[in-house]
Amino acid sequence: MSKKDYRFIDLFAGCGGLSEGFYRDGYKALFHLEIDEAACKTLRTRMKHYGYSDKEIEEAVMCDDITRDGLLKDMDERIHEPVDIIIGGPPCQAFSSVGRAQSPDGMSSDPRNYLFENYLQVLNHYKPKMFIFENVKGLLTAKPKGVKIFDIIVREMSKTYNIVADPKVLLLNAADYGVPQIRERVIIIGVRKDINYFDIKDVYESIPKSNSDIDAHLPNYVTVGEAILDLPKLNPGEGDNIQKVAVTEPTNDFLKIVKNDSGIIYNHSARKHNDADRERYRILSSHKNWQLKDLQKVRPDLIHHDPKHFGNRYTVQESDKPGKTVVAHLYKDGNLFIHPDSEQARTFTVREAARIQSFPDDFVFEGSRTDQFKQVGNAVPPLMAETFAKTIRKYLDVIEEKSRKN
Template sequence: MTPDNRQLIRRSKIARLHVGAVPRALEICSGCGGLSLGLKTAGFELSAHIEIDSEAAESYALNFGGDRAAESEWAKPRDMERCSASQLVSDLGFKTSAAESFDLLAAGLPCQAFARIGRSKLRSVAGEEDAFQKDPRAALYRRFLQYVEDTQPLIILIENVPDILNFGGHNVPEEICEALERTGYRTSYTILNAAYFGVPQVRERLFIVALANELDQAPKFPVPLHFLDLPKGYEGSRRVALKHVDKTSRYFHAIPTPHRTLKNAVGTREALEDLPRITEHAIAPSVIRKRKLNDTLPYRDLKNRISSYAITMRAWPGFETDDAASGHLVRLTPRDFPIFAKMKHGGDYPHAREVAEELLAEAAATSGLAGARKHSKAYRELRASIVPPYDPNKFPNKWWKLDPSKPSRTLTAHMGKDTYSHIHYDSTQRRTISVREAARLQSFPDGFAFAGAMNSAFRQIGNAVPPLLALAVAKALKSLLCGTARGKKGATDRRAA
């Protein structure tokens, strides 16, 4: 596509938006739809998406498919490496070409795609050299650039982990910005923390924003709404990620920091307190085993104590709930229930082991094994029934008990395997968090449904962009886009004439 053709397509999109058209979004690697939910709530139309995971794609269809059938083309999982933009619009029955169909292109590309990619290699991906075309590590990025070329979006939004700033010593976002600039975009990147934007979770994410030159606007990022002193661990991780960031770079946007006068970040009690108390796992595990992910339970009656955050989760436009919500499944780990009950808030795995050793000593005394040899069969069996086997020196962060007054730690896709990283703060419930509680901590509204079984739902939640963070970013982009469309119409018409 020639530069002149690119300009004509982009200017046509600006003119379309000026007359009141809704900006259309295509998201690649959409997952279950955390970023999409933010875009939709900010006023973008979710025209199409691509997601290879079948259960995440099913969740996406459940929540955004509307009247579309579950087996429709729109709901199908797709592989971005095998599906072209032109094939996508053809499958979906669009009457417009790929270049005409989308105003915003978003992506949460897997970070592995960027590992150890050097500046010269990314330049080859952008078309200046061909030596890197066979390197499989760049396949997803190369494919993404092809989507940019084929769809000519006015806005590009990329989300990833902060470590992408320091992959093998390379600042990959800097290189991505350079590549996009050569194809006609003004670009910028920064780190945003979800807790600053109302999410009850300390979650650092890298965002890249690119705007078509025709918009004549600089990239924009949202301003924090909540204050939080970052925990030391996150400060250290941020320093490592920023090691190869040149603060004078024209692409790097200073990381937004909250002012102390802002309201405090949302704590886990504010986020979870109105959800049902779950104790069946300890007293009637068969109830949990029979419960389905989409079964609902009533909210707790807190009189007038329901938090504003809980109200937001119950009343999210398009995802409202009345007096009940679904997703109340928890893992059955009976050995560890007594440990959960006795752990202190903010306690980690070494602390959990200390608690377990205390419980073992009490049980040994009660059962008459206090003086038994520790290698005896009876003692070993008792120990195995009480004490987790993991070395606390090797797994210090394996467990963590929520602090009710503070945001949660980062939720990850590993929750699909275990949820010990998020033990409920309420010791009387002595358990790890439920699917719905994980969704709350990620800021998914209570009316958002998840396809698949419990493990899949946890994985989808951990992989997602927090919707409230996505909404903050999307609002910033939407205001910029709408303002440009209004203010630049005359100039656009003159240039196109």
């Protein structure tokens, strides 16, 4: 029996990492809302990949500000079918620990703290059966102006939707769903209050983890090496946005999911680096767990002129572990994402960062390389999203069946 093409709206869509998981499970995109033009271009390119017509893409991707007056009226003119689920999450910079640490007032005056209100406005306008709201771990503790944002979100969502308010349930790690990266995110799933066919807690309990535990403390996570070491080797400054490569067989289960058998690799070009950084990268990636201060042992001349500021800014992504959280800051410099292969002596390409985020190789990131890095760093990992999509489908099927009987 064919799957029902449940219809979704994606808010704060970015490049479409969350929606990619829903595409992969056969959902139908009605609408993507995103303010960044390069990300919107990526969304259009991806919809084309999934066979949407030019007319459908034109209506479905709106590059606009969610806070703009009259937005809902314009959305109504583009959305012609009932909405089954709304997905998305506001920009996370105002809630992230890094953002708060770097802001003079701890991001308390940042207007992005309250973009969840616009998400709720759209949610309460369309009243879909279910929703997913995604954000960083810092959402749980953010207190701009002395009030916990999380408590406000729970209170407002609970007026029309059943949700779980326990942070221990809501905080999920992408590595548990086949993503080669430690990435904790708050995932709030809601079901409309008039739908009482199941307990919302059951939804969380039924989300399958894709990795079997070796023991209770050592999950069998996908590693950086498994994710990226099959990609073409590059020296700094080499590579291209589109390049033809030899087709090779995937050597592990993760590569079976993400590899592109067309022989085309997208967004795999390396930054240029100065000689000092190249030598730093080469030495650090040759020694397990070394940091910049460890260069004092072999090359004191490479200790940075500002060790207090740069001491922990040079980090090798170790090949035998899952990656550290990919962040949008990657567009400024890649020193937190040094390639584990010392021969290459460079930082990650966009494609390597995308692999760590579990994007498939045929996913094309549009815009400049800076734009592409931002899109990858801000995205929800598609493999994690696909796990949610499959789980939610089971409950949408229940709702559909019960509604039909009633």
